[in-house]
Amino acid sequence: MCPPPALTGHGLDTLDEEERVTTRVGIKEVARLAGVSTATVSLVLNDRAAERIPASTQERVRRAALESGYAPNRLARSLRTRRTHTIGLISDRIATTPYAVRMVEAAQETARRHGHLLFLVSTGGDRELEQEAVAALLDQQVDGLVYACMWHRVVTDLPQGLPPGTVFLDGRPAGGGFPAVVPDDRGGAVAAVQHLVDAGHRRIAYVDIDEEPPPEASGLRHQGYLEVLERAGIQADPALHVRGRSDAAGGAEAASRVLDLPADRRPTALFCFNDRIAMGAYAAARRHGLEIPRDLSVVGYDDQQLIAAELDPGLTTVALPHHAMGRWAVEVLLGERERPTQDDGVVLMPCPLIRRESVGPPSVRDPDRRRV
Amino acid sequence: MCPPPALTGHGLDTLDEEERVTTRVGIKEVARLAGVSTATVSLVLNDRAAERIPASTQERVRRAALESGYAPNRLARSLRTRRTHTIGLISDRIATTPYAVRMVEAAQETARRHGHLLFLVSTGGDRELEQEAVAALLDQQVDGLVYACMWHRVVTDLPQGLPPGTVFLDGRPAGGGFPAVVPDDRGGAVAAVQHLVDAGHRRIAYVDIDEEPPPEASGLRHQGYLEVLERAGIQADPALHVRGRSDAAGGAEAASRVLDLPADRRPTALFCFNDRIAMGAYAAARRHGLEIPRDLSVVGYDDQQLIAAELDPGLTTVALPHHAMGRWAVEVLLGERERPTQDDGVVLMPCPLIRRESVGPPSVRDPDRRRV
DNA sequence: TCCGGCTGTTAAACCGATTAAGCACGTGCT
DNA sequence: AGCACGTGCTTAATCGGTTTAACAGCCGGA
Missing domain, CATH: 3.40.50.2300 (Response regulator)
Structure with missing residues (x-):
């Protein structure tokens, strides 16, 4: 039990307490507790053990992880695996059309259901901000981008550097080339x-x-x-x-x-x-x-x-299928649903009569x- | 478990082209172009050069960075610096009260203005999802958390493991102990x-x-x-x-x-x-x-x-200061504004008469x- | 006895940045 | 000549994980 030096200066008496609060337990600690190497811990916890590691060892590792409350640092993992399990949603605006917000909520919910987190950026329609947002999100290594509009429209000048898989939501790119979903008005x-x-x-x-x-x-x-x-x-x-x-x-x-x-x-x-x-x-x-x-x-x-x-x-009245569209966009982005190939990649979502x-x-x- | 397509995919002919699209240029490439080490590049681009590095070299590095379109991988940077420049916003719901959405938008805008990105998670008020959200956001190493309610309320059972700096928005924790902002009803x-x-x-x-x-x-x-x-x-x-x-x-x-x-x-x-x-x-x-x-x-x-x-x-009518509250929360979170000490950390935001x-x-x- | 193969595990490279420490070189001083 | 010091950069450790290649030990067969 010789802990690494605490990073904070505010000295408490019990280092133990201080550590609980400030430093999260890492894979090294789990490895030490289970008496194995970090490689083994990684293999076990990622179910890559494939019969090579006996049940007894696996059990030991899992218990150590559980007891120590280990949660992997997703930054570190993502750096290596090149997948962040995050997606970015850029929207021109979210507050104006009250119920278009459902789109964002549906997108978020769908992302969550597939183990992803969603970055939200609303740009107020400002081209420059939009460009910045794309760059910032790509710097964060998001796994994909959703470009959302709050009214069904044709997007004429796209920001530079949109990654190929970007999905358009409630709008379609003038030139085509990206999957898009719009209401069937x-x-x-x-x-x-x-x-x-x-x-x-x-x-x-x-x-x-x-x-x-x-x-x-x-x-x-x-x-x-x-x-x-x-x-x-x-x-x-x-x-x-x-x-x-x-x-x-x-x-x-x-x-x-x-x-x-x-x-x-x-x-x-x-x-x-x-x-x-x-x-x-x-x-x-x-x-x-x-x-x-x-x-x-x-x-x-x-x-x-x-x-x-x-x-x-x-x-x-006729309802706009905001929820269905938000969900569709994220599902396509995450590859859970076939990319549309017909009609330049634009899918029409039905609008039910209420x-x-x-x-x-x-x-x-x-x-x-x-x-x- | 369908593999998400991520940013790569649909192969192009020229590797050159392909590379442009798929592989971002890293600090190593910039270093090579400028004929210096990565350390020097990092020093220069982060303005930590402090007279130690002559203007000529700095110029060379900056030009190399610019010409290659270098943008640092924030994941790698964050891993080292322990700051992700991201914050998480957990809200019970976003679609129900249309204009409460302004709060979220204001929070996002304020985050952006301070160089941060905002993770949005709406939990639908589900305790379990809420708990998961806290964990997921902390795994992502967010710099801070905002806990938002869509109606002014007292939050009785907080999720476990909320980091100390968490700011409450349009609600206040039953036990106090966290900064909070609510409308002055x-x-x-x-x-x-x-x-x-x-x-x-x-x-x-x-x-x-x-x-x-x-x-x-x-x-x-x-x-x-x-x-x-x-x-x-x-x-x-x-x-x-x-x-x-x-x-x-x-x-x-x-x-x-x-x-x-x-x-x-x-x-x-x-x-x-x-x-x-x-x-x-x-x-x-x-x-x-x-x-x-x-x-x-x-x-x-x-x-x-x-x-x-x-x-x-x-x-x-009387307006709810959603925008001001959303902004306040993020500013306090990022330390741009003094944490309130009076009244158990709860700040009342004025509601203007319209x-x-x-x-x-x-x-x-x-x-x-x-x-x- | 020697060798090949299997089992269980690990050392070490790697992801892409930051940063502390240190090295080489020239210069001025004694 | 010898040495301290400033300048201009680099080396290498580090963040916390994943992943590949390999190693130790044992067993069975030739």
């Missing part, structure tokens, strides 16, 4: 609008977002919207495609524009770009004396709990009762 | 209620949350509420302290209970435990034919953007007009 829109068509609606407006340039999701959802109309033999009315700011006020304003149309052209249902716009649509409906879903059906997008579930009546109470059959009310 | 309530008193209100209700056990914040805000009333010489009316579920419906129901009181006891202002409850209070006010702020003033808590800013009229349009002078309307 077109498919989600199809589900939403089909739901309205199935309920009997023929005049369905798309209350789009008004942003320049329009986000990926905007165009894709429009495609889905048009696709369903066409399949249903409904002539799309350009007047029913309106745009508004992405908040309740903007949504109310845009929704009002279609609700103000003459009775024979006025929509009986609204497909809103997102839940905030749908929230505004509720307000507009109220101002037009329309009751949801009796007089007007509304479908949103995003399934933001704070809005969709709290509105009265509950908003039928049915609440904001959709019903079209109203048959007297047009004169339209305003209050 | 009492102070925030004081600001909110004082604001109402200053506007002339005398009958102010506290629409509390109905949870067992009541969260820390509930009691503290109640204290602040009572404190202001007492200072203002207002007799607190127990009937004006009601509780409801923490959502819009619960808030509406609880608010209705006080709005149903006879005119001479009915409050002219509501202080709500949070913004979701305040959202319900808006609905209740509407149903009672009361206009905000003309007939009823409302103050919330949390400043949830999706609610507070979107409501009409905008909700005056003034919007939901507060006005008390109504002088005819009580008979109360219902519509």
